[in-house]
Amino acid sequence: MRFCLNVDHIATLRNARGETQPDPVTFALMAEQYGVDGIVVHLREDRRHINERDVRLLRELITTKLDLEMAAVDDIINIACDVQPELATLVPERRQELTTEGGVNVIDDIKNIRSAIKRLHDSEISVSLFIEPDINQIDAAAEINADIIEIHTGHYANAVGEEDIYDELERVRIAAKHAKKLGLGVNAGHGLNYNNMKEFVAISEIDEVSIGHAVLARAVFVGLEQAIKEMIALTRSR
Ligand code: PXP
Numbered sequence: 001m002r003f004c005l006n007v008d009h010i011a012t013l014r015n016a017r018g019e020t021q022p023d024p025v026t027f028a029l030m031a032e033q034y035g036v037d038g039i040v041v042h043l044r045e046d047r048r049h050i051n052e053r054d055v056r057l058l059r060e061l062i063t064t065k066l067d068l069e070m071a072a073v074d075d076i077i078n079i080a081c082d083v084q085p086e087l088a089t090l091v092p093e094r095r096q097e098l099t100t101e102g103g104v105n106v107i108d109d110i111k112n113i114r115s116a117i118k119r120l121h122d123s124e125i126s127v128s129l130f131i132e133p134d135i136n137q138i139d140a141a142a143e144i145n146a147d148i149i150e151i152h153t154g155h156y157a158n159a160v161g162e163e164d165i166y167d168e169l170e171r172v173r174i175a176a177k178h179a180k181k182l183g184l185g186v187n188a189g190h191g192l193n194y195n196n197m198k199e200f201v202a203i204s205e206i207d208e209v210s211i212g213h214a215v216l217a218r219a220v221f222v223g224l225e226q227a228i229k230e231m232i233a234l235t236r237s238r
Pocket of ligand 1: 006190
């Protein structure tokens with residue numbers, strides 16, 4: 001299982017003082033040295049953390065891969081087509097939310113998502129859709145030519161009690177199997193951490209995880225190198 005690191009929080013910290021440190025680009029380059037498989041950033045419409053300068057510098061400097069999380073809106077699609085990340089992950093975006101709160105509703109927004117995928121494909125960018133572990137959403141993603149789905153793991157991460165945790169993990173497992181059968185790549189993310197990865201890693205259909213908060217929070221205490229290496233050990237443990 002590959003592990004890509006989301007560095008949005010570093011930009012949040014930088015922006016807290018309106019200065020230049022800590023720099024998310026420098027941070028991403030260090031994370032690459034410690035072995036992550038890719039860097040993830042979310043360029044939000046309100047630019048609350050990552051900005052265009054970060055995305056363009058990352059594009060120029062990182063040597064693994066860039067996964068640009070974004071809403072399916074024209075302004076951001078234009079930037080993506082210009083920057084050319086290896087992967088664009090389409091996410092829903094609400095101004096008031098603290099973080100992404102759920103998956104894209106591919107079925108309800110099919111026309112818009114289809115056209116975003118087409119524009120990104122025309123610029124030779126692979127497209128992933130961040131969706132709930134729901135068979136109908138996965139079928140819709142395949143129908144409109146998504147390359148990859150990223151399964152929203154927030155419900156698994158928030159589940160309390162053995163039974164709930166098992167049920168949510170099962171939902172993810174079934175969704176991942178279904179997506180693989182349809183020929184889609186399968187990523188996953190949101191709320192994954194050092195504890196809940198232990199069981200999660202057994203889902204062999206999941207190619208890649210995108211993790212931010214847990215790893216950056218741990219890095220504050222033990223340093224980035226150790227935080228990354230511990231997560232790599234978990235993601236490689238199956
Ligand atoms: N995947 C997507 C689509 C996200 O929006 C986020 C949160 O930015 C993540 C993964 C990572 O979530 P977390 O920070 O909880 O690891």
